[in-house]
Amino acid sequence: MFDLKWIRENADAFDAGLARRSQEYLGTAEKLVGLDDKRRALVTELQALQERRNAASKEVGKAKASGEEDRAQALIAEVAAIKERMPSADAELKAVEGDLDATMSWIPNLPLDDVPVGADEDANVEVRRVGEPRRMNFEPRQHFEIGEGLGLMDFETAAKLSGARFVVLRGQVARLERALASFMIDLHTDQHGYTEVAPPLLVRDEVMFGTGQLPKFREDQFFAGAIDDVRAEEASGYWLIPTAEVPLTNLVREEIVDEAALPMRVTAWTPCFRAEAGAAGRDTRGMIRQHQFAKVELVSITTPEQSLQEHERMTACAEEVLKRLDLPYRVMTLSTGDMGFGARKTYDIEVWLPGQGQYREISSCSVCGDFQARRMNARYRPTDGKGLRHVHTLNGSGVAAGRALIAVLENYQQEDGSVIVPEVLRSYMGGLEVIGG
Secondary structure, three states: OOOHHHHHHOHHHHHHHHHHHOHHHOOHHHHHHHHHHHHHHHHHHHHHHHHHHHHHHHHHHHHHHOOOHHHHHHHHHHHHHHHHHHHHHHHHHHHHHHHHHHHHHOOOOOOOOOOOOOOOHHHOEEEEEEOOOOOOOOOOOOHHHHHHHOOOEEHHHHHHHHOOOOOEEOHHHHHHHHHHHHHHHHHHHHOOOOEEOOOOOEEEHHHHHHHOOOOOOHHHOEEEEEOOOOOHHHOOEEEEOOOOHHHHHHHHOOOEEEHHHOOEEEEEEEEEEOOOOOOOOOOOOOOOOOOEEEEEEEEEEEOOOOHHHHHHHHHHHHHHHHHHOOOOEEEEEOOOOOOOOOOOEEEEEEEEEOOOOEEEEEEEEEEOOOHHHHHHOOEEEOOOOOOOEEOEEEEEEOOOHHHHHHHHHHHOEOOOOOEEOOHHHHHHHOOOOEEOO
16 A cells, blocks of 8 residues: 555656556556545535535524524525535545545555566576585486375375365375474574464454455455355455465554564464465476465564665575575566565575476565555554654565475485485484485
């Protein structure tokens, strides 16, 4: 969401920023200002009508008291006309406010000036590479071939239970995913200064709106059901979280925090649920794109002055996970056409998967400015005590546990189908050094 006053004063800059995302947003400032002009005019009209109704009602009594019956009747007719107009004007105002809010809610965040312009991932820019892919003297398998070969990754049974894009993990592979998540949480809390949170997995409509999943990306979400005993079209409801970013960021929803409490850093390991409505035909085999997956999320709440530095810090925290696991990766700056709806700038961390012979995303770290904060009405009180300001929000995967599992299986596979357990995970695996050895 945006400040309409700022849009009025910076209409060209606003449109230029949106045009860097897509030409479809050209003229958005004019549309918003036009709706706001209608809103203001109706507010002014309603105020004037109310004032005139009150004044005319008083004049009726005076006119009757002084014997001016004709004037009294004219005033009564005027009051009646005002009363007739006010409901329609109020309805018009609500309709215009609804149009304005709906239009605002579908507009993405403005990209920072240093974000590369492009329509899709082809315009992403590589920032750095860390580590070299391992040389294997055999044809590397993909993760699902490894997992199925071990008898510990079962897509067939998952399909019977839940359909496509689900998996049943068993035994040491199930424990390996849990070990990865526990290792990440320990790293982020013990060494990176994040506070662990166990958030709800079901959230309300307004919470999904706050971080930008609703209304634009409704089809990508899993609706869990209505919670109010009213007509279905009016019911609010529960949504399964697509990422822990949603509840973690909304911890400061409708709150005013002290500047001294910032930056606020929180992390959570949760299941995540995504409908993947636009993923037909993509990554249909394996665990790359699932309806349910595990992820460790990082969220920071900062002042505007801290947010860009915090973005670099958060990305480094996510990178440290891959460094400790000794997994080769690269960092990409996403283009304006590839980054998320609420982001001002995003770094994707892509891990090397030898079975696929390519880098694949394992973390996205985004700085959102005050975009989500305005949707959540999340503010802070500066130490100088001068007014209130919106916080800045950041989120990132620290990292996706399911994709980390894929990366470990593929990078640590051996020719006989067994998998070496990375040294940093062995204490979480009861000392186990090899899976399937």
